[in-house]
Every structure is written in structure tokens, then in C-alpha cells.
Amino acid sequence: MSKQVDGQIGTVAALVRSTFLVNAVYADSAREYGLTQQQGQLLCVLMAQPYGMSELGAVLRLAKSSLTGLVDRSERNGLVQRKPDPEDSRAVRVALTRQGAKLADEFYTETCRRIEELTSGFAAEERETLAALLGRVVMDNKVPTVFLEPGPTR
Amino acid sequence: MSKQVDGQIGTVAALVRSTFLVNAVYADSAREYGLTQQQGQLLCVLMAQPYGMSELGAVLRLAKSSLTGLVDRSERNGLVQRKPDPEDSRAVRVALTRQGAKLADEFYTETCRRIEELTSGFAAEERETLAALLGRVVMDNKVPTVFLEPGPTR
DNA sequence: GTAACAAAATTCGTGGGACGAACTACTGCC
DNA sequence: GGCAGTAGTTCGTCCCACGAATTTTGTTAC
Numbered sequence: 001m002s003k004q005v006d007g008q009i010g011t012v013a014a015l016v017r018s019t020f021l022v023n024a025v026y027a028d029s030a031r032e033y034g035l036t037q038q039q040g041q042l043l044c045v046l047m048a049q050p051y052g053m054s055e056l057g058a059v060l061r062l063a064k065s066s067l068t069g070l071v072d073r074s075e076r077n078g079l080v081q082r083k084p085d086p087e088d089s090r091a092v093r094v095a096l097t098r099q100g101a102k103l104a105d106e107f108y109t110e111t112c113r114r115i116e117e118l119t120s121g122f123a124a125e126e127r128e129t130l131a132a133l134l135g136r137v138v139m140d141n142k143v144p145t146v147f148l149e150p151g152p153t154r
Numbered sequence: 155m156s157k158q159v160d161g162q163i164g165t166v167a168a169l170v171r172s173t174f175l176v177n178a179v180y181a182d183s184a185r186e187y188g189l190t191q192q193q194g195q196l197l198c199v200l201m202a203q204p205y206g207m208s209e210l211g212a213v214l215r216l217a218k219s220s221l222t223g224l225v226d227r228s229e230r231n232g233l234v235q236r237k238p239d240p241e242d243s244r245a246v247r248v249a250l251t252r253q254g255a256k257l258a259d260e261f262y263t264e265t266c267r268r269i270e271e272l273t274s275g276f277a278a279e280e281r282e283t284l285a286a287l288l289g290r291v292v293m294d295n296k297v298p299t300v301f302l303e304p305g306p307t308r
Numbered sequence: 309g310t311a312a313c314a315a316a317a318t319t320c321g322t323g324g325g326a327c328g329a330a331c332t333a334c335t336g337c338c
Numbered sequence: 339g340g341c342a343g344t345a346g347t348t349c350g351t352c353c354c355a356c357g358a359a360t361t362t363t364g365t366t367a368c
Contacts, residue, residue, distance in 0.1 A: 009289035135163035
């Protein structure tokens with residue numbers, strides 16, 4: 001059943017192991033900016049726009065009580081800011097502070113650089129094929145935008 | 155510089171977002187077997203063979219003190235076992251218990267199933283291409299075997 | 309053979325992360 | 339006005355991760 005030519009890795013193992021790799025790179029990068037992986041992820045999500053707590057929970061797949069803590073710590077570190085939602089006084093909008101935006105940008109850029117390096121041995125065409133296929137995985141499974149498209153340095 | 159056709163995701167974002175997805179699937183699967191993601195990972199690594207603590211730290215990218223705790227908890231739950239290394243009385247070999255092996259197997263199988271489903275919309279050929287490319291990423295970056303090849307149902 | 313060094317693990321203390329259950333405050337509806 | 343539901347927080351619990359310090363054992367050099 002498993003279509004495995006010798007020396008070649010199966011799809012499942014390839015996905016799991018590359019996930020392990022990307023995770024490690026992401027965490028290392030975060031660490032160098034004084035962030036945990038989760039805090040880095042929060043910043044990256046907020047780069048796109050401010051979110052309410054509930055929305056954020058959905059995007060990051062966190063229980064609301066988990067999120068309160070994460071936002072608390074990030075706020076304490078001056079990276080994000082809770083602002084009252086003008087339309088709903090129960091709700092809150094979480095946004096990057098100026099300092100948070102700056103750090104997010106640096107972290108994001110450096111992380112992109114490192115992730116890109118993982119395919120440094122690839123030809124442009126191969127990289128495109130990989131992007132297309134993984135892109136389909138992402139789309140088919142409705143993965144939220146936890147990471148923006150690399151900026152238009154185009 | 156970034157070769158991005160409209161509507162298509164870039165390589166970096168595709169890698170990060172699919173990583174997020176696989177992580178979530180892995181964690182969910184673990185949870186249903188009463189495991190944390192880390193404990194699940196430990197079991198999967200030990201499916202291949204027993205390891206010493208230091209080796210294990212290298213494979214899982216954990217500081218030794220982190221590992222002690224993880225193995226402690228897993229041992230307390232009856233999943234793994236520390237045995238003295240016959241060749242080096244400082245060292246320890248961590249292995250699955252019978253119960254741990256059983257659970258590992260179930261968790262592994264179910265996780266494989268779920269991960270495979272992520273590409274359920276793919277043609278066999280596409281899946282192979284993806285596996286080949288991600289396999290190269292894994293090889294080029296020397297990712298340890300944190301997940302076995304799906305079993306030889308041979 | 310013993311002193312000096314290196315390696316394998318553990319312990320301890322700290323802080324982050326995740327969750328469910330219970331709670332508060334507000335909205336929206338009838 | 340009353341009431342169900344929603345947005346967030348609090349609290350208690352456990353897990354995870356780390357560095358620094360420590361213990362025990364192996365190794366090397368003399």
C-alpha cells in the first residue's frame with residue numbers, strides 16, 4: 001500500500017519531520033529576539049491586523065484562558081496592547097504597540113530568511129512546486145493566516 | 155525577488171502554515187490518547203529503539219534537564235522505563251514498556267492516518283512529488299528520525 | 309594509582325504555556 | 339425588565355523548558 005521507492009521518504013513522515021524542523025527554526029529565531037514561539041506567533045498574527053480575543057483564540061487554536069495569559073505576558077513586555085472595542089464594551093481589541101510592531105517585523109524578517117534557507121539547495125522551479133503543493137495542503141485544510149506572505153520585495 | 159504568482163502562496167509561508175497545521179493534528183491526536191505532544195514524540199522516537207538520555211536530548215532538541223522531566227512523567231505513567239546501561243554505569247537506556255509500546259503503536263497509527271488525510275485531495279503522483287521535495291528538505295537539513303516511516307505492512 | 313578532567317544524569321528554582329471550571333460584565337432579544 | 343448567550347478574566351493544576359549547580363562514574367595523564 002505504501003508507495004515507497006527505496007531511500008525515499010513517505011509523505012506522512014516527510015510532513016511530520018519537516019514540521020519538526022520548521023518548528024525548531026521558528027523557536028530558535030524567536031528565542032533570539034527574546035520571544036517564545038507562542039509570543040512570536042502572536043506577533044506574526046497581529047502583523048496583519050488587530051484581533052479580538054475570541055478571534056485570536058480561533059486563529060491560534062488556543063482556549064480563551066490560555067490566550068489571556070499569552071496576551072498578558074506580551075502586554076507586560078510592551079509588545080501588544082488591549083484596547084476597548086468601541087462597538088462592544090465586553091470585547092477587546094488586541095493590537096501591536098509601536099515597539100511590538102518593530103520587533104514583529106524584525107522577527108518576521110529573520111524567520112523568513114531562516115526558513116528560506118531550508119530550501120537553499122533547491123532550484124527555483126522545485127521551490128515553486130513545493131510551494132504550490134504545500135499551498136494546497138494549507139488551503140484544503142483551511143489553515144488560518146498565522147504567517148503573512150513575505151513582503152513585496154518584488 | 156519573490157517569485158509569486160497571484161493567488162499562490164510563497165514557499166516560506168507555505169512551510170510555516172503547514173507546520174502549524176501538522177502540529178495541531180499531532181497535538182490533537184496525542185491528546186486523544188492521553189498524551190501531550192511531547193510525550194507522543196518521545197514514544198514515537200523510542201519506537202525505533204531505546205536511547206540514552208543524551209542521545210534523546212539530541213534527537214528531540216531538548217536540554218538534558220528538560221528531558222529528565224519528560225521521561226520522569228512518562229515513566230510515572232508506565233510508558234517508558236529507565237534501564238542501566240550495561241557498558242556505562244553513569245548512563246541510562248530509556249525504552250518503551252510493553253504498555254508504552256502498545257500505546258505508541260496506536261498513537262502512531264492514528265496520527266499517520268490523520269496526517270495522510272491532509273493530502274486526501276491529492277493525486278498519487280502529487281503526493282509523491284510532495285514527499286520527494288519535503289524528503290529533500292528533511293535530508294538536507296539532517297532532521298533526526300522523530301517519526302518512523304509508516305510501517306512495512308509488508 | 310591517583311589526580312584532573314570530561315561525560316551522563318539529576319535536582320532545583322523560575323517562568324512560560326495550556327486547559328477547564330467558575331465567574332463577571334455586557335449585549336441582544338422578546 | 340428579564341434572561342439567554344457572548345467576551346474575557348480568574349483560579350488552580352499540570353506540563354514544558356531552561357540554566358546552574360551537583361553527583362557519580364568514566365578517562366586520561368602522569
